[in-house]
Amino acid sequence: MSGTHDEAFGDDGSDEAFADLTDLTDSTDSTDFTDDALDTGLLEEELRQAAAILDPVPAELRRIAVDAFALHDLDARVAELTFDSLVDAIPVRGAEDPPRMLTFRVDDVTVDVEVTEDGLIGQLLPPGPADVEVLSGPRAHARLTADDLGRFTGEAPPSGPFALRLRTSGDVVVTEWLRA
Numbered sequence: 175m176s177g178t179h180d181e182a183f184g185d186d187g188s189d190e191a192f193a194d195l196t197d198l199t200d201s202t203d204s205t206d207f208t209d210d211a212l213d214t215g216l217l218e219e220e221l222r223q224a225a226a227i228l229d230p231v232p233a234e235l236r237r238i239a240v241d242a243f244a245l246h247d248l249d250a251r252v253a254e255l256t257f258d259s260l261v262d263a264i265p266v267r268g269a270e271d272p273p274r275m276l277t278f279r280v281d282d283v284t285v286d287v288e289v290t291e292d293g294l295i296g297q298l299l300p301p302g303p304a305d306v307e308v309l310s311g312p313r314a315h316a317r318l319t320a321d322d323l324g325r326f327t328g329e330a331p332p333s334g335p336f337a338l339r340l341r342t343s344g345d346v347v348v349t350e351w352l353r354a
Contacts, residue, residue: 193342201325250339250346253278253285258352278338278349284339285347289354298324298340308332309351 194320257277273291287296298304301324306314310332320326320340340347 187246200345206215224300250348251280251283253280253283253347255350255352274354277350278347280347283340283345283347285340285349289331291331294318294326294328295327296320296338297327298342299323302342308342309337309348310334310340 193257196300218269230343255276256279259272259275263275271291276287276289278285280286283297286299287294294308296306298306298320301322302320303322304320304324304326306318306320306326308318308328309317316328316330316332318326335351335353337351338349
C-alpha cells in the first residue's frame with residue numbers, strides 16, 4: 175500500500191482521520207436551511223428581476239394581457255357556441271369556400287353570425303338595437319351597431335382569434351373566442 179493511504183487511515187489502519195472529517199460534516203453549528211428560514215419574498219423578487227432582464231415581456235403582449243383582463247366584465251354573460259358550420263354542417267356539393275355560419279346562445283339570447291371573405295353579417299335574437307364589438311386580440315376593436323331588428327354587418331372579416339361583445343339596453347353578452 176502507498177504511504178498516502180497509510181496517512182489517511184493512520185498507521186494502524188484505523189479510520190481516525192476519516193472520523194475527523196465526518197465530525198466536521200455532522201456538526202450542529204451549521205445554519206439550518208428550512209422554508210421558514212429562507213426569505214421567499216426576496217427570492218421571488220430576484221427571480222422577477224432576472225426574468226425581466228433575460229426574457230422581458232414584449233410591450234405588445236403586455237398590452238394584450240391588459241386588454242384581456244379588461245374584457246372581464248362581471249355583468250357579462252358568456253354565449254356558448256351551439257352551431258359551427260365547419261363542424262356541424264353537411265357539405266354542399268359544388269360550393270367553393272362557403273361562408274362560415276355560427277350560432278351562440280346564452281339563456282334567451284341568440285347571436286347568429288355569418289363570416290365571409292367580405293366581412294361579418296349577423297343578427298341578434300330577440301331583435302333589438304345593440305352595440306357590437308368585434309374583439310380580435312391586439313388590433314383595435316371593430317365597432318358595429320345592430321339596428322332595431324338586431325341586424326349588424328362589418329366590412330372587414332376577422333382574422334385570427336375573435337369574439338363578439340354585444341351591449342343591449344341593460345345586458346352585456348360576450349361570445350366564446352374562435353379562430354376565423
